[in-house]
Amino acid sequence: MSKKKKDYRIPQETIRRLGLYLRSLRKLQQQNFTVVSSSQITSHLNITSDQFRKDLSYFGSLGKRGVGYSVDKLIKHLERVLGVDAECKIIVVGVGKLGSALLAYPGFQNFNFRIVAAFDNDIGKIGRVWEGVKIENILNMEEVVRSLGVKLAILTVPADAAQQVAEKLVACGVRGILNFAPTNLNLPRGIYVLNVDMATELMFLTYFSRKNLAG
Amino acid sequence: MSKKKKDYRIPQETIRRLGLYLRSLRKLQQQNFTVVSSSQITSHLNITSDQFRKDLSYFGSLGKRGVGYSVDKLIKHLERVLGVDAECKIIVVGVGKLGSALLAYPGFQNFNFRIVAAFDNDIGKIGRVWEGVKIENILNMEEVVRSLGVKLAILTVPADAAQQVAEKLVACGVRGILNFAPTNLNLPRGIYVLNVDMATELMFLTYFSRKNLAG
Structure with a gap:
């Protein structure tokens, strides 16, 4: 059963x-836990232990019922599965309000993500260092991205510039884009775009918070 | 069949x-389209027309095969379903880099979301007006939120303050929280929290962009 599951499409x-x-x-590792139960891992996540075990089963289970999970081993395992076991270089394209906020975002630490460059077309910003990251001219993006071998980009340019910039990113080797511009990107197959659309998130939240009120 | 579907849990x-x-x-409305096909609606979304029709079928279908969808009617229908057919008041709690970027985020327009107040505990910020929104003292949050009847909040405080602030929000009537603090909130049932965790999003992106490279 669990062997068969590996062939299924992973949700x-x-x-x-x-x-x-x-x-x-x-977080548990920082609190010096070495062995934990599934319910300790999922306790604040609104996720059941069954769901947790099912999710892990797609990649070969590591825990034993009644024994628990080695924190270090499970971290390494998940990092390997997700592909974040080595440093992942990211660039931020568009250093406006949201872009500069993301350069300072503290949540990237601990997860091997490192912002290696930022780009803008504003002469007033180019050359400045923001949160330890140098803001480069967007005209040099291709050269910098190629030389650093960057595969991931955070896109925080205005909506009307997003498609053109995204195409340039793809042309210089970027394979995944976290898109904050409130527009959809039309890119070749094999490029993965994750849209973070605050309005869509709020609509989602509105639906469920109203549902809760009613129910 | 489609009648029965309404009873299913909506994904x-x-x-x-x-x-x-x-x-x-x-967007299609802005481009003066009045009647559109499912493929026009989904063309840039990486979503099939079948999926689109299936999604709509949970709420009663509005289109006719070969005739298409009235843009205005479908917008109104979806707005009603999502609960965004009337103005939705939101507050932003924590006017740091990310919070102030979100106050300026252009994507909320067109979707009936209006940021009615922002809160911070920094004396240097309180009383200032940012992007047309007055920054209030977080100590007055309860009073302001109650008087305005706000049900939705965007939480952009530091991770270590998030739980405490979230509990206060719930105490004064907030039912849904868009949480940007990189921590999980432990709140009563019936409160809907949507975590926007940039690191988690990037891991998700890393997984799929690598998968694409391999496949």
């Missing part, structure tokens, strides 16, 4: 939850 | 997609 929500488990495990 | 991803359809429809 996107499973992958998203793996990231949450990893975050939870990092 | 969260369906609700998330409804927001994307609404955004897509707004």
